[in-house]
Amino acid sequence: MEYTERLTGYIASNDSYKNSDIIIIGVPMDYTVSYRPGSRSGPQQIRTVSYGIEEFSFYCQKDLRDYSFYDAGDISLPFGNVSQSLNIISKVAGQIIKDNKFPIYLGGEHLITWPIVNEYSNNYPELALLHFDAHADLRKDYLGEENSHATVIRKICEKIGGKNVYQFGIRSGDKEEFEYAKNNTNMYINEVLDPLKEIITKLKNRPVYITIDIDVVDPAFAPGTGTPEPGGCTSKEILDAVLLMKDLNVVGIDVVEVSPMNDHSDRTALLAAKLVREIILNYQK
Template sequence: MLKNLVNQHTFLRSKDNYESSRAVIVGAPLDQTTSFRPGTRMAPKKIRELSYGLEDYSPYLNDSLNDKSFYDAGDIEMPLGNLQKSLELIERIANEIVQDEKIPVFIGGEHLITFPIVRRMALKYPELKIIHFDAHADLRDTLFGEKLSHGTVLRRVCEYIKDRHLYQFGIRSGLKEEFDFAKDHTRTFLYDVKEPFMKVFDELKGFPIYITLDIDVFDPAFAPGTGTPEPGGCTSKEIFEIIQRFKELKIVGFDLVEVSPLTDISERTGILAAKILREVLMCIS
């Protein structure tokens, strides 16, 4: 299945060999349920392009990509207008990577890509815990009458993991019903990111961890290029400080979603996304 992916550009310092790589990057340019401003389908290509402006050394981690093992497999070709088929393709690719004992690193695309990936990950890891960085709870049961949406994705994820195995940080937007659901079923922390993350860090150790990062967790001053910007978010420095602790966790998968290049002519959102991926790859590969 991976042979059918389209690879026009590769992420910074990607290796050429899938078999020998620990982590595998896949672009999932899904852009079918975005509810405000579209454009996420263009993110994987843009993030790869902007990655070439980064050094391969990270002063945050005192580490380099030079000796890290990761492979950029390219983008999934999404059948526009066919949401179910698109989700099936994402899940099939995630399953192949997991079955090969590698770590999937997905570049969205809208946030709904997380659902089929986690559904597959949960089969392999029954004790899976999810770390979710986002401005929005994404815990609605439906959005515009649909169960599958970027605004319902974490509610669907909760149907495949244990109760309170979802940890949400930076949440500052949602319906009352979402926050009511969160009180009973998740570990949700409002507004802040770094402080609550550090408070529960020991609860995450030893568990298989899947991380999903919606770029709108950042204040729009740092990441304006997203479909649903939400003022009051965290700084980029906070996230980089958190990523330094990822080396202490058993991370089995990661995705970065909701970058929309069309809404950021400065390209600073894509540059931030590329730098996040660089740091994460150093921690997991």
């Protein structure tokens, strides 16, 4: 693929982009992170630790070795250049859409979701966003900067309409963000599974993009992230959420904000790797 560089691949990935329906793409960008940087290393660490999990999933009784998926590697981005990086990410997403592939994007900071969803909304007019996160990410700007991991969902709301955005597990944000959510989005504060079950029935026929910020999970289970926030869901709950969404018309998904340098145990990257496995095995149509 243009703009990508491939090093170590995810466990059991093959060597053919053309013959694969599912494509893994790393997006190693963390230029706007406001607290702890390091998520640019997330995609490669998720691949590395994937060799510590089984190809077989007891959840769905399926095996990665029976599926054809391709790890395209990481997008090569001009370090520190936010606008140009977003432009390149957009081009890659556009190519994935054109080639009719199902993407799993690995972040990287949460801002990477903006150019991706922007491209998908141009191709899927009725697109809905399912957003799993500790943080609202609804700021208009952060320290005067409109392109930030703290503004990503606000930008998406302004593109697709806030009522098409469903936010789960939120437990952090400023007063203005919660006021904005009350009037504009569908926010479920500190809850994941119960509201998700209700929303799934309403979205069965609509195209859906899913974004999972790993900090939706409590730092007891996922400490390796840039802005850990106590009080989150368990690793089992986020796995259950991924499995619940398998019958939706999911057109793309990302897992972002894994920061290996903040977790020497690798349990955060391992959780992300396991989420990726279940997505591969359960989301193929």
